[in-house]
Each structure stands twice: as structure tokens, then as C-alpha cells.
Amino acid sequence: MIERYAAFTDSPSGGNPAGVVLDASGLTDADMLRIAADLGYSETAFVTERAGERYRVRYFSPLTEIPFCGHATVATAVALGPGEHRFVTNVGEVPVIVDTTGVATLTSVPPAVAELPAADLAALLTTLGWSAEDLDPELPPRVAYAGAFHPVIAAGSRKRLAELDYDVPALKALMTDRDWTTVQLVFRAGPDSFDVRNPFPIGGVYEDPATGAAAAALGGYLRELGLVPDDATLGLRQGDDLGRPSRITVRLVPGEPGVRVSGRAVPIPAE
Structure with a gap:
């Protein structure tokens, strides 16, 4: 069933x-x-x-x-x-x-954060149609992991994040080659508030409306780079640009290696 x-x-x-x-x-x-x-x-x-x-x-x-x-x-x-x-x-x-x-x-699972090679960043920006000037210098590009690998790329403006229009075959090929599951595109709206979008062409989906694995990876990234306190609760907004609003809570607990990710789920009625 x-x-x-x-x-x-x-x-x-x-x-x-x-x-x-x-x-x-x-x-x-x-x-x-x-x-x-x-x-x-x-x-x-x-x-x-x-x-x-x-x-x-x-x-x-x-x-x-x-x-x-x-x-x-x-x-x-x-x-x-x-x-x-x-x-x-x-x-x-x-x-x-x-x-x-x-x-x-x-x-x-315990997260990990690694450098994103310059060549990979350049290729990724090309497939997204972004430039280096579109990025937020306070949130440097990295590859983050909390069960799956996700490049974390921070937009300098909400407008840049909203205008997602990527080269599907090129991004799919790049992600397949690098073993990336989604790309975590983020905009920091406040100290503990983020708007996020997640292209997912390797799964046959243009974009994920909510991505819990990437949310956990983002929490690990923010903690590793000292961009949030060790004890932090973060709110992620995702899916708004798709008309499917999603709300994800990320919790970092001192001394706890993993990242907590919380949210509701409701049944979808049969058509």
C-alpha cells in the first residue's frame, strides 16, 4: 500500500x-x-x-x-x-x-563540511546562470554533508534566489559527476532565518519544495563556519517560489554531533 x-x-x-x-x-x-x-x-x-x-x-x-x-x-x-x-x-x-x-x-548523522574547489564553483555558477557578484560574501561556498552531499551557495539578494532558471542537463551532469544530491541555494533573511531552494535534476525533479537532508547539512555548515551560535534554532522557508510553502526547523544542540530537523507531515487525500 x-x-x-x-x-x-x-x-x-x-x-x-x-x-x-x-x-x-x-x-x-x-x-x-x-x-x-x-x-x-x-x-x-x-x-x-x-x-x-x-x-x-x-x-x-x-x-x-x-x-x-x-x-x-x-x-x-x-x-x-x-x-x-x-x-x-x-x-x-x-x-x-x-x-x-x-x-x-x-x-x-554527524555532518561534515568541505571546501568547494574553484573549478567546481565556476561550473556550478555557469549552470545556474549566476556570477560571483551574485553571492553573499559572508556565507562562503562549501560542500556540506549530513547523509547526502549538497553544495551550499548563498545568494546576496532574495531577488537572485527567486530568479532560479538553470541549465538542467548541465547541472544534472555536474551533480552526477560530483555525487551531489541537491544544490542548497540560500538567502540569509535574518540571524536565524533563511530562504532556501534546492534544484534536484538528478532525481528527475526540477526543484524540491522541502529538503530535510539539505537543511541538516546547512545546519552543520553554519555551525562549522561559526556563522550561528553553538546553541541555535533556525527557521528555513522553502517552496514559496513553487507555490508549496514549507517550513523547516533546524536545531543545533551543544555537544550533540548530529543536527536536528523538525517539521509536520499531513496525509494527502486520495484523488
């Missing part, structure tokens, strides 16, 4: 839609990829094994398997119901707590 949820929203018309299959024990890789492609959402989560509150979870986009997906994790956890769940993913174990109000909080 395929369930449909919208994650990081309290409305089925907002957030990022995700497919959820709570019993995929009898499905092959080809089956899961076909289901994800037929559904057409950016990701579908498949629970392939269960032992108590530990679940083996895999994520498929319409084109390929994805190592980790935050919004489908939130959707799956909410579908399972309130309580503490532990997801065994391709990148490690991810604990998720769902409260009685339908808010799920995942804690990512």
Missing part, C-alpha cells in the same frame, strides 16, 4: 509530497524504483524490514536510489505514529521522534 504525505507543512497543498510504503519487504529494487517513478514525487520511502521500533528504510526518486531523504523520513515517521523510531538508512542510523501534535524531529 502506498501512502501519500506532504512533509514540512500542515496543509496537503504545501510542503514536499512523499510516498510512503510501510511494508516493502517483498519488493525488489526494480519494484521500488518503478513505484517511485509512477508516483512522481521527489522521493518515496520504503520500509523493507522492521524489528521493534527499528526500521530499515530506503529512499527512491523517480530516477535513482537516494542515500538519505529528510522529508520522506519525516513523512514515514508521522505515518508510523507518535513515539521514538530508529531508521536504519544507507548512511547510518537516524533517530526520529514524533510528538502527539504530528511534529517529527530527526537527528542526522
Whole structure:
């Protein structure tokens, strides 16, 4: 049975839609990829094994398997119901707590941040149609990881972020070659507030309306570069430019290696 949820929203018309299959024990890789492609959402989560509150979870986009997906994790956890769940993913174990109000909080695997080579930055800006003058000098380009790799590129203005119009084949080829899952484009609207957009051509989707894995990676990036306090709560706005508003909360806890990412998920009614 395929369930449909919208994650990081309290409305089925907002957030990022995700497919959820709570019993995929009898499905092959080809089956899961076909289901994800037929559904057409950016990701579908498949629970392939269960032992108590530990679940083996895999994520498929319409084109390929994805190592980790935050919004489908939130959707799956909410579908399972309130309580503490532990997801065994391709990148490690991810604990998720769902409260009685339908808010799920995942804690990512420990993040990592690396330099973005100058040649890669130049190629990325070319595919986006951006120039170096479009960037925010206070948030330097990096590649961040919290279960998947995402270049973090900060726009100097909200207008630049809004005018997203990239070269799909060129960006897809670059991301495939570099093993990037999405590109995390951000605009810092305030000390703890960010507008974000995430091109996702390798998954067969022009843009993700909400990207929990990239949100976790951004939290790790901001902490690593000392751009936010060690104890910080950040609000991310995503999907507004697509007409699917999404709200993601990122929490950094001193002494905790992972990054907490929280949001709601609601069922999408059958058509």
C-alpha cells in the first residue's frame, strides 16, 4: 500500500509530497524504483524490514536510489505514529521522534563540511546562470554533508534566489559527476532565518519544495563556519517560489554531533 504525505507543512497543498510504503519487504529494487517513478514525487520511502521500533528504510526518486531523504523520513515517521523510531538508512542510523501534535524531529548523522574547489564553483555558477557578484560574501561556498552531499551557495539578494532558471542537463551532469544530491541555494533573511531552494535534476525533479537532508547539512555548515551560535534554532522557508510553502526547523544542540530537523507531515487525500 502506498501512502501519500506532504512533509514540512500542515496543509496537503504545501510542503514536499512523499510516498510512503510501510511494508516493502517483498519488493525488489526494480519494484521500488518503478513505484517511485509512477508516483512522481521527489522521493518515496520504503520500509523493507522492521524489528521493534527499528526500521530499515530506503529512499527512491523517480530516477535513482537516494542515500538519505529528510522529508520522506519525516513523512514515514508521522505515518508510523507518535513515539521514538530508529531508521536504519544507507548512511547510518537516524533517530526520529514524533510528538502527539504530528511534529517529527530527526537527528542526522554527524555532518561534515568541505571546501568547494574553484573549478567546481565556476561550473556550478555557469549552470545556474549566476556570477560571483551574485553571492553573499559572508556565507562562503562549501560542500556540506549530513547523509547526502549538497553544495551550499548563498545568494546576496532574495531577488537572485527567486530568479532560479538553470541549465538542467548541465547541472544534472555536474551533480552526477560530483555525487551531489541537491544544490542548497540560500538567502540569509535574518540571524536565524533563511530562504532556501534546492534544484534536484538528478532525481528527475526540477526543484524540491522541502529538503530535510539539505537543511541538516546547512545546519552543520553554519555551525562549522561559526556563522550561528553553538546553541541555535533556525527557521528555513522553502517552496514559496513553487507555490508549496514549507517550513523547516533546524536545531543545533551543544555537544550533540548530529543536527536536528523538525517539521509536520499531513496525509494527502486520495484523488
